[in-house]
Structure formats: C-alpha cells, structure tokens
Amino acid sequence: KIEVAMISPALTSTFYLATNAGATEVAEELGWQLHKLAPDRETNFMAQVGMVEDMIQRNVDAIAICAINDKAVVGAVEKANEAGIPVFVFNSLTELPGGEVVAYVGYDQRAGGRKCGLAAVEMLHSKYGEFKGKIAILEGVPGYHTTERKGGFMEVLEKFPEIEIVASQPADWEREKGMNVTENLLQAIPDLDLVFGCSDAMAQGAAQAARSMGKDIFTIGIDGNPDAIEDVANGRLTATLAVFPVEMGRLTIRAIKDYFDGKDVPYMIKTPTEIVDLDNWERIE
Amino acid sequence: MIKSSPRKLAPQRRLDSFRKELGALTGLILLCIVMSFASPYFLSLTNLMNVLRQSTLIGIVAAGMTMIIITGGIDLSVGSVLSLSSCLTAGMIIWYGWNVWLSVALGIIIGAVFGLLNGLLITQIPLPPFIATLGIMGVARGLAFVYTGGAPIYTFPKSFRYLGQGMIGPVPFPVILMLIIYVLFYILLKRTKLGRYTYAIGGNEEAAILSGIQVGKFKTVVYALTGALAALAGMILAARLDAATSVAGDGFELDVIAAVVIGGTSLSGGQGGVIGSLIGALIMGVVRNGLNLLLVSSHWQRVILGVIILVAVTVDVLRKRGVFVKSRG
Amino acid sequence: MIKSSPRKLAPQRRLDSFRKELGALTGLILLCIVMSFASPYFLSLTNLMNVLRQSTLIGIVAAGMTMIIITGGIDLSVGSVLSLSSCLTAGMIIWYGWNVWLSVALGIIIGAVFGLLNGLLITQIPLPPFIATLGIMGVARGLAFVYTGGAPIYTFPKSFRYLGQGMIGPVPFPVILMLIIYVLFYILLKRTKLGRYTYAIGGNEEAAILSGIQVGKFKTVVYALTGALAALAGMILAARLDAATSVAGDGFELDVIAAVVIGGTSLSGGQGGVIGSLIGALIMGVVRNGLNLLLVSSHWQRVILGVIILVAVTVDVLRKRGVFVKSRG
C-alpha cells in the first residue's frame, strides 16, 4: 500500500482543510494511505521541518508539502532526496532554492493579487465612473504570502495613480484583527471606498466592521473559502479570489500517481483562480 | 500608659488606597490628550465607542485575571478557553440548532468548567499556576480544533449577534456588559468574603490556611469565575464576528495579563484591584486604535506596543517607589 | 515554613539532591520504552539523532532559562530574541557580506544585549520579569520585522550552514554544541559564585542582598547569558533551515519554560538544575517525534502535549510530596 505524507503549514484555516479534503478524496479512490500533518501554527517551521524528517523515518513513498517558508524547508527536502523519497510542493509555484522537487502544484499568488487589483479598479470605476477612490490593505503576518498577494495587487494599482492606497495595516490573517483595524481605519478615513484583505478572514472582518459602522464599502479577499463564498452570495463580501484548494489537493495526488506510473509530470502545475462575486458565485463549487 | 503614636486620619488613607488603584488613570488621560492632538479623528464619539468596544474582550477577562493575579496566580489558558467555548456554543446553535440562550449558558458553563479544572490542578495536586494553565491552554485549544476541524462555524441568528453587535443608545451592548461586570467585580473584591480572601491568600497563603480559610476552595472559585468570563468574551467575539473559530484568542492571555499589570496589580500577589485593570485594558485599546489612526506600519506597531507596556509599568513602579524606597544590591 | 521530618545523614542528602535532578529521567526512559513498542521507526539511530537535533534549540535556551527560573524570574523574550539576532546575523552575512564568524559573534552579542536589557529593566527599575520580558518580546519581534521587512533572508555560505547541518561522526554538530553548553552550565551552577548566588537569590532575595551579594549584577548576567543562548539557538536554526526569518521562534518561550519545569526546576525559584532541563527538552522532543511517527493529527497533538506537560509536572510534584507533605486548606 502506498503511503503519502501531506504536510501543510497548519490546519488552522479552511484553506488547508480543503486541500486535504481534495487529496483524501483521490487517495481513497486509489486505495492509498494519506498522512495529513501540520504544525500547530503557521509560523512554526521548526516543527514543519521536524515533520518532514519524521516522515523520512517512516519511509513514506512520497511527500507533498506546502512549506511555511520555502527557503527553510530546503534542507529537509534534500534529506528526502537522499532517502529517495520524491517530493511534491503544493500551493506554491515558487521554486525552492535547493533540493529536488518533482512538481509544483499551485496558483500564481502574484497573478491572483493582480486579479484582485483589477477587480478593485473595476469596482471603483463602476462607483465613480472614473478611476478614483481610496483603498486600504489588510496584511497578513509578514512573509511570502503577504508579499506576493499584496505585491500583485500593487502592480495593478500602481498603474492607476488616481486611486490612492491610503493605508496598509497588519491584521495577522485574523478575522478579529481585520475587524478592529478596519473600524479604526474608517475613523481616520471616513471616505474609504475599498478594503483588500490578503485573506478571506481579514476581508470578512473588514466587511463586518463596515456593516457595524453602517458604512458601505467594497471588500475583497483571497482564498474563496466556502464561508467566504457564502458571504459573497449574501452580499456581505463584495468579492473573493477563488483558488480552488480542493482541486489543488486532487491535482497534487494525481501528480504523484502519474509520477509513480512513470508518466510525464509537468514541472509546474497551475491551478485556476477566479474572482467570485455576486454574478458568478453559483457556478463555483 | 503606653502612649499610642498619633494616628493618621482614616479618610486620607482611604484616599491613598483609591489613588493607588487609579494610578494608571493619569497615563490613560495623558495618552488620550496626546492622541487627540495627534489625530483629529480620535475624539469623535464613534471612535471612542470603537475603542471601548475593542477593549471589551480584554477588559472582561481582565476582571477575573485580576483576582487570579491577586491570589498570586496566573492564567495562560484564557485565550484557548475563549475559543473553545465559543466554538462549542456556535456548534450548539448552528449545527444542532439548540436554543440560543441555552447554548450561551452552556458555553459559559464550559468555560467555568475549564477554569475549575485549572483551579483543581493548582490547588489539589498542587501544580504551579503557570504550568497548570499552560497545559490546559494546549488542551483547550486542541479540543477547539478537534471540534471544529479547524474551519470556522458561522452565520448566527440575530438574537445571538446582539451580544456582540447590539447597541443601547450610542453605546455598544458589550461595553455595557463590561461595565456591569466591573461593578460586580469591584463589589466582589472589596465587599465580599471571596474578595477579602483573595487578598488574604495572595498576601500569605500559609497564614490564610492557618486562619481557617479554605484556600483551595476560594482559589478554585476564582479560576472558575475567570474561565466563565473568558467564555463570555468568546461569545461576544463570535457574535461580533458572526463566526466562531478555533484560532480566536491566540496570544490573548498576554494582552490580558499586560492590561492587569499596567493597571497596577502586582504579579507577586496580595495587592491590586479591578479598576486599574479596566484602565489598563483601555490603555491597550487606545494605543492600538491610535496606531491604526496614525497609520503606523505593521512592523513598528509591535515595537511601539512593547515599549508602551514597558513605559506604563515603569511609571507605575517609579510612582510607587516614591512612597517606599527599597534597597537593592 | 519549617518542615519537620526526620533528619537525614549527609551522604544520603547528597544522593537525594542528585535523584531530584534526575527525577525526570525515569519519565524520559519510560516514554522511550513506550515509543519503541508503539512505533518500529522510533529506535533507529537516525531517528534518535533526529530527536536529539530537534531538541537542541529548546535544549540550548533551556540551560539559560533554568538559571533565570532559579533566580525566581522568567524570560518570555527568548523566541523573539532568537529571531531578531538570527535575522541581523543573516543580514550581515548575506546583505553586507561580512565575515561569517564575525557576524555570528555580533549576533550573539546582540542577543546578550537584549538579555542585558531585560536584566536591567528587572533589576534597575525594577520591573517584574514577566512584564519586562513581555515588553522586550514585542520590541525584538517588531525590530526583526522592521529589519527584514517580513521576508526571509536566505542562502548562507557553507561555513555558516555547518552550525546547523554539520555532523561529527553520526552526531549532529548542534547536538555536540548543546552537550558542551550543558557541561559548562552544570559547572557554572554548581561550582561558581554566579551559580551559587543564582540559587541564593531565588531562595531568598533579601537574604542575598543582606549578605552583600550584588543581586542586581548577578541577575543581569543571568539574563544576558540567556539572551546570548537564544541568539545562538537562532544561528543554529537559521543555519539548519538555510534561512533566517522574522517569524521564527513564535511561541518558543513557552516550550522552553515547559521543558525547564518538566525537568523539575520550580517556578518559585531557589531550586532546580540544568540536567533536569536537558531531560525536559528531550521529553518534549521525543513526544513531538513520537506523535509524528504515530501520525497523530495536529489537532490532537496539541491536546496530548498539554496533557503530557500536566502529567509530567504532576508526577514530579507528587514524587516530591512523598518527602515533604504540605498542608493545605
């Protein structure tokens, strides 16, 4: 029986639950055994590296990992290489600076950020009939995801100098902080038009804050978690970038299967992303 | 006849003790003055209400934490208990469709039970409070994850949301709740047996035992109360966010402890009071709000919050030192 | 309180004290036996080396933390200091291209300086250790973010990577380093003035002052040492991962404190020793490793780790109670 270890950064958000769910689905079809591991929090990469080492001990047949920190996991990947265990990376398309990875499965976060940026510009344009408005950004804990997503978003917005980025504040991926920060920002910037959250949870918090203060602003998140899509459907969240984590999980296991079958596995497997708003939420799984 | 030395007048002394509790108030007022000059948005009614609302969670739990710290203990588990009980309540309401208020009551009872567990570990084994609550912190957080599977539970009925989002006039309902809790805890500490014994235990546990105080019982009650408050804070948070999550309240315990200590309650036990803790919670709220209003970058916010904690407690210590100079090596 | 119990002869007493330090050893051995039955992968040489390697960070910092806890203090800032100094060192090596060992030395000095700062705040103001180090924890973490901008600094030269990845025979270099540190700290505690005074300060600070011990100085040294160890751990981590990041060591302080307490050092100060802490760190390492090997889900891992902390310290307390029966109310 084939054993695969699927190591996530943490199981504290819906996202990795979804990737795990997709992976489990396919693994069960194949009759494989899937070990789903994750450290206690998304900052604990010491524990994550430890988990890779421990899985090498268990001599699993393949390791799929979404690194908390792509640089930090290289040593562990090299060890897996030495032990002859193939490594797959999911939810990232950034090449590790070392170690051999069979394939990367993920969406382009920067491109995702760009999509959100475009959506934001569109919203503001539809509101004012011209390119203007004020945007605030809610950042996650500093690191790769925040950098990429915010970076992509900014790439677009830089092209529209009339649209002002009035604030970029930390909310640590947390819904509560997203809410508190937005409440405060709405004080300082009463004519704020749009909040872009680097994750759904923060965007949802922002939306909640606006509602509680009786303000009408646009809110955009990234992830497309089921609860966020529901919020979009109910008009509580303006939009979210769906990145189809379940599909990502499925694709990861299928890639491993193809590898074992000796088929050609593309080095970069891109998963789709799509902006979900009131118009198209019904079509999203 | 032995001449008794001149007795200082009672009223002045009482004022002293009051002033001691209000020590942090000066800090709060100063901070508010600075803020209102620094940002024109600060002094608006809605912003002040925001600050209050954002301080309620820390504030509510700080009331119980104050009592724990006065007994000479500490509780690291409040953040996890907050999360676990809000998740369980959310599950009852949303997954099982139970009556809202029954679920809330059960959630608070669950919080109290975890507090009780802390108390029993601390008094019956006895484990040091730091360790007992560190263990329970892991257990409660883990159970919250196990129960929810890591996904948020969301969309509450309106009645429940009132807990976090309701307004009474211009004042948010949770703020009213917090004030009521503070009135109750003030009376509890100053006017009841439990309160008096809380000070006695922190003042000298052995003497308290030998004075016939059931130290174990009273300590346990204090932890249970705090557990209940943490659960209540969990409800308010869930109601406010319209979602209960297993990651809520991560690092919350340190904020609460900081608020209590900024408020002048000493970690060595036996001294302090709840009014100071309320002020401490408000100070933390004003600082966070202010940093947002001033659009301070995320990285610097952490630095500044750290510095504020240090400065606030330093001022408190120096103020007290004015009264009693202790020699050191 | 003066406990009465039949007097013991000197040699037996000394054996007692040794047994006390090794109390946690029984637990470690039991755990290993259980694990080797539970998982066939556990007892392999590479796995044992993994466990050792995974325990080095907690282990190294626990040596210093033990001294701090013996003085009756605590240090919450070790995780942040670990991160900050590793980021700064990484910056020196990678961004500015400075000499590797100079940068490492500077990084360790920076760690020591933050420890010193803790010590000065605690002894000169004086702030309670919990608060002083809580503040510094925020400040150091914030500075790490400010310095790196939140992005990791990566790809070290090979010479630096040796710190974390090197092997001496089958044994990882950091493990050797940890053992050396433990030998040094054992001697430091048992045979030098600093060590003796560490116990004295924790046992009765006032008596220490009145005995003419410069309590402030010695305490500060202990915090500075721990800061240096935290920085060293930061280097090892960065070298091992080949990247330094500003989020490293989040929550690390609680693991370190747990290891020290599991090892039998009491949070009330005056008692304990480093050997126990090493064993405590290994216990935590074995448990984490074991839970991974047994494929326990991350949600349950938290619960189990919490329970293990509670059980380990409970056993320790009950074992000690066999000797000293304490009355409670």
Next chain:
Amino acid sequence: MFSVKRRFFRDLQRDRWAVRYLELQLYGSNLWMGVVSLDQGYVVQMQGITKEFPGVVALNGVDFNLKRGEVHALVGENGAGKSTLIKILSGAYQMDRGEIRINGQKVNISSPRHSQELGISVIYQEFNLVPYLSVAENIFLGRESMSNGVFINNKENRAKAQELLDRLELEISIDDTVADLGVAQQQMVEVAKALSMQASIIVMDEPTSALGNREIEQLFRTIEKMKSEGISIIYISHRLEELWQIADRVTVLRDGQFITTSDMETMDKDQLIKYMVGRDLTEQFPERNVSLGEEILRVENLSKKGVLENISFNLRKGEVVGFAGLVGSGRTELMRCLFGADRFEQGKIYLEGREIEIKSPRDAIGHGIGFITEDRQRQGLMLVRPVKENITVTALDRVISNLLIDHSEERRIAEDLVDKLRIRTPGLEQEVRYLSGGNQQKVVISKWLLEKAKILIFDEPTRGIDVGAKKEVYSLINELVGQGVGVIMVSSELPEILGMSDRIYVMSEGRITGELGSQEATQEKILQYATEE
C-alpha cells in the same frame, strides 16, 4: 596599645579582607591616631540619627556609641526604633540626617556590602537565610573561598563551617538544608554566619527570642569569647534579665528618641523598665484568681512517626497549661497536629468529652480552637495587607451582613483591638510589613481574640515583644481564662512558663516526659525532664 596592634596583624594573617581593612586605615587616614582613639574611644559613633517613614518618625536625633570590646545592649519598647537604628548601621536603610563614624572616621554606609567591608556584621531580627541552601553554603554566602579564583572551594568552605559549628557546639550537619532546620537551629546558623565574617562589630537583633536555654548559654559563651577577642557587640533583646548577665552598657530608646546610656552595673531592672516605658511597671506576672472548670480538651496517644510519640494530656476550662521543653522537642509539631495544620497517624482528641476529628485548621477553628503561631512573618501575617484586614481575617463572618462586608463595623472592631493591645501603628490601613516586630506579634494575637475561642494555643506568644506588652499579653491570657477559655502556652522562656501556668508539661524528643503542678515546678525540675532521653 600594643595588643591592639598585634590584633591587627593577627587579623591580617587570618583573612584577606582584613588586609584591605588595614590598608584603608593606613592610607585613608592616620592609623595610629585611629588606634589611639580606639583604645580609649569608640568603634561606632552615631550622632543625631534621624529616620522617617511615611507617617512615622522611627528615629529622631538618636545618639549611640559603641566601645571596643564591649557588649552594648539596646533596649526599648516595640517600635522604639532599635531595628531601624541597626539597619542604618548595616546599610539596609539610609538615614535622613545624622552622622556615623567608624573607628573615628566619618562614613556614609551605602549598602550591606559596604557595611560588611567596614567590619560590621548583623544578625537580623527576621531570618535572613536562604532556605534551599545548606548550612555551610548559607554561612559563607557572599564570601565563599575560591580555588583558582573561578570555582568555589566547597571543601574549604565546609571545613571552615564545621569548625564554626564546633565552636558553637551545634549538633547540626553542615550539609543540612536550612529549610529543614527548626527556628532555633536557624538562629544559631545566623550566629555562625555572623561569626564567620570575622567582623569587629557584631549586631544581634533579638538573637535569643527564638532560642531555648541551652542555645542561649552557648550563645553567651560565644559572646564572651568574642568580647575577649576585642570584638564589639550591639545586643538587642526584650529578655531584660539576660542583659545583666551579658551586657556592659545599655542604651534606651523610646519613641524614636534617645533616653539614656549607662553602665549595666549601675542600672536596676525597675529603673530600666521605667526608662523604656516612661512609667513604673511592677508585678511582671499579674495575679490570677480563676477557678478551674471541667475538662475541655483531652488528647490521647497522639503519635506521628519520627516526631511525636504517644502524647496524652488534658486541659480544663480556665486553665493555663504550659508546654516546656528544649527547642526542637516537638511542641510546635504537636500544636500543629492539634490544630489540623499537619496530619498525624494515631491518637484521639476529645473536646468537652466528645471525640472530634480535626483534619484542617478550619475544622479546629470550627471547634473553637485558635492557634497563635510562632513564626509571625511566615505563618501569621499577610505582610502587604493592612492591619485592619489582618485582624479581622479569622472572624470575617462577624463583620459580614447580607453577604457584604460592613466596613465601618470592621473598622470599629479593629480599632478596639488596636487600642486594647496598644498596637503602635499610624492607622488601620497601614500595611503590616511596616510595623515593628513586636507590633506585628500583637497583630497576630489580636486576630484570635475576635473569634470566640474555647481553646487558645499560644506558641511562643511573647517572642520579640517588650516588657510592657508582655505584661499585657499575660493580662490578656488571664482575662481569657477568666472567661472560661482554656489556654495552652508553649514557651521557651522558663520564667514565663513558671509564672503563668497552672500546670506544666515538659516535652523531650517528641514525648511528654513530665507533668508538674504549679507548686512543685522549678526551673531545675523542668530542665531535668526536658533533657530526659
């Protein structure tokens, strides 16, 4: 003058700091002038010392002079300022005004360390040992001998410690942990520690208050020896009788004021007391006329392994039963068992004829038993809480109505007791830690007077309290027995036991070795039973 010089040189060989001390003398000023002034003059001169605490003037222009090689007693009521004066000398407190000269040189003593360097060593009133360190480690704390300047030379320290203990004829092991020692043994360790400093000035703040006769004799022999070596001693005590035995001169303080200094020989006890309290005080043990009632307490065959063996005794209403014995004879242990603070294995306790079970202090209090502990700081008081709260803590129910504490009632009750026991405090809200030792003791006693007890256990009740207050405690005990309370009094002061008890039990090694009626009891008989194996 020659002998003084020789002593300096012996010091020089004996200890390194003495060299520094000598150098200080040589270079700092004129050594030989110093020695001349030493010869006829004073090692310590304190002039116009003033120290204020918030709300209290602890010392007001006090003068104090100490001659070389003398034992100088310092007496005064509780709160007179004795401990404060010596804490200023030891560098624990800084004075507000005044001047201190050591060996004729003006000094500004800045810290305990500085004071030690000046050759002053202090045995403080409250214990200052580190509980988890061994006896040897405690003795040399801060002054360990080192080998190669890096490592502590444990062997040498232990040898030196053993030598000291032998000199004091102490039968404790140098490797014992201090926490495991009894109060008296701890006190002797403090003495050993002070001796080990080879100081030229030793201050003893109530060294005998925790000691039994045997230890006191040892201590006095040691003091004599030190005196003959030219060491000067400041000796504070409330046990006035012993002053004539040991002291050369005496200085009296009252209310922070200097009253007089005089030779011990020219002073008689009544006069001394008059100086202390400012009025005549006669009849140390007040008359008592109480007829004994029926038996209120009977203890049968109480045993606790290794500590107590087959203890049986009884107590009647209105009776004062004294428990005498050497230190460590198990009296405190027995009382703790009786009070439920410790567990015991066997034995029965009957209260008014009915067998009762006592598992915790609360049970004991519920049965009407009160216990005034011997260690006030560790077992009696909440030091950071106000006087008021300390007084009412045992009987909080009396001031609670409708679940709430009635603050004015509480104040009234507390104020009554403060007046009744003449507790010297600036107010009811003063934190107990700022009271003088004796006043702290009174607070401990007062909290048991609120609770209507049937049986009160006094463990060393007069430890550290002044003559006037002692008499008040005795009157209080009389008043209590007059109301039908049964009193058990544990005391290491034989005169007190003899003067107060209706009956005396003598304990030795955890057993009751004798029972004496008040008529037949004498010091000799008690001592004989007390040393019985």
